[in-house]
Amino acid sequence: MKAEKLRGRVALVTGGARGIGRAISEGLVRKDVRVCLLDCDQQAGEATARELSTDHVGSTVQFIRCDLAAGDGFETVREFVARAHGHLDLLFNNAGLEIEKPFELTTLSEWDRIMAVNLRGPFLLTQALLPLFPADGGAIVNISSIHASRAFPGSVAYACSKAGLLALTRNLALELADRRIRVNAICPGYIDTRMWDEYLSHLTNPDEVAERTRALHPLGRRGVAEDIAAAAVYLASDAASFITGTDLIVDGGLTIRAHS
Numbered sequence: 680m681k682a683e684k685l686r687g688r689v690a691l692v693t694g695g696a697r698g699i700g701r702a703i704s705e706g707l708v709r710k711d712v713r714v715c716l717l718d719c720d721q722q723a724g725e726a727t728a729r730e731l732s733t734d735h736v737g738s739t740v741q742f743i744r745c746d747l748a749a750g751d752g753f754e755t756v757r758e759f760v761a762r763a764h765g766h767l768d769l770l771f772n773n774a775g776l777e778i779e780k781p782f783e784l785t786t787l788s789e790w791d792r793i794m795a796v797n798l799r800g801p802f803l804l805t806q807a808l809l810p811l812f813p814a815d816g817g818a819i820v821n822i823s824s825i826h827a828s829r830a831f832p833g834s835v836a837y838a839c840s841k842a843g844l845l846a847l848t849r850n851l852a853l854e855l856a857d858r859r860i861r862v863n864a865i866c867p868g869y870i871d872t873r874m875w876d877e878y879l880s881h882l883t884n885p886d887e888v889a890e891r892t893r894a895l896h897p898l899g900r901r902g903v904a905e906d907i908a909a910a911a912v913y914l915a916s917d918a919a920s921f922i923t924g925t926d927l928i929v930d931g932g933l934t935i936r937a938h939s
C-alpha cells in the first residue's frame with residue numbers, strides 16, 4: 680500500500696476556524712503538513728491557528744482572513760501562500776453556509792449568498808490558487824453534503840449549491856487530470872458542529888429532533904468533525920492516488936436506508 684506521504688506538504692483549508700475545517704487542519708498538522716487556514720472570522724481564525732501551533736510543537740499554521748462571499752481578495756490569498764511557502768499542494772474547499780427556508784420564502788439575496796460562499800467561492804479560489812500547484816500535481820477536496828443527492832425540506836438553495844459543488848468536482852477532475860491534480864468531494868451527513876447546533880437552536884423541540892436524528896443512523900450516532908477530517912486527509916494523500924472525480928458519502932449509513 681502506498682504511504683500517505685503528506686509530510687512537508689502545503690495545504691490551504693477554507694473555513695478552518697472551527698468545525699470540520701478546524702478538524703481537517705488539525706488532521707493535517709498531525710501529519711506534519713504546513714497549513715494555511717482561511718476564514719472570514721478573523722478572531723476565531725487567529726485563535727485556532729494559535730491553538731494548533733501551540734498544541735503541535737514545530738508545526739506551521741498560518742491564518743489568512745478572506746470572505747469567500749465578497750467575490751474578490753483571491754489574488755491576495757495567492758500572494759500570501761506564495762510568499763509564505765512558494766507553492767500549494769493541497770486545497771480543501773470546506774467553508775460553507777446553510778440557510779433553512781421553504782422554497783417559496785427563500786429570497787434572492789439568500790440564494791445569492793449561499794451560492795457565493797458554497798459554490799462561487801470554491802470556483803474563484805481554486806482558479807486563483809491553481810498556478811501555485813507544482814508540476815507533479817496535488818489534490819483538491821471539496822466538502823459537499825448528502826443534500827447534493829437527497830431532498831430535505833427547506834433546503835433548496837443549499838442543496839443546489841452542494842450539487843453544483845459536485846459538478847465542479849467532476850469537471851475539474853477531468854480538466855486537471857493531465858496536471859496530476861486529483862479533485863474529489865466528501866458528502867457529510869449530520870455532523871455535530873456549530874452548523875448543527877444553529878439548526879437545532881431554531882426548533883421548539885431540539886432534544887427530540889437530536890435523538891430522532893441520531894436514531895436514524897445505522898451506526899447509532901451522528902458524526903463528529905474528525906470523521907470528515909479523516910476522510911479528507913485520506914483523499915488528499917497518496918494512498919488515494921488513483922481516486923479522482925468521485926464523491927465519498929460519510930454519514931454513518933444514514934442515506935442507505937430505504938425508509939426512515
Ligand SMILES: NC(=O)c1ccc[n+]([C@@H]2O[C@H](COP(=O)([O-])OP(=O)(O)OC[C@H]3O[C@@H](n4cnc5c(N)ncnc54)[C@H](O)[C@@H]3O)[C@@H](O)[C@H]2O)c1
Nearest residue numbers: 694696697698699719746747748774775824870872873874
Ligand atoms: N455540520 C454538518 O452537519 C454538515 C453536513 C454536511 C455538509 N457540511 C459542510 O461542511 C462544511 C463545514 O461545515 P461545519 O459544520 O464545520 O460549519 P461551521 O459553521 O461550524 O464552520 C464553517 C466555517 O466556515 C467559515 N465561513 C463561513 N462563511 C464563510 C465565508 N463567506 N468566507 C470564509 N469563511 C467562511 C465560518 O466562519 C466557519 O469557521 C460546510 O461546507 C458545510 O456545508 C456540514
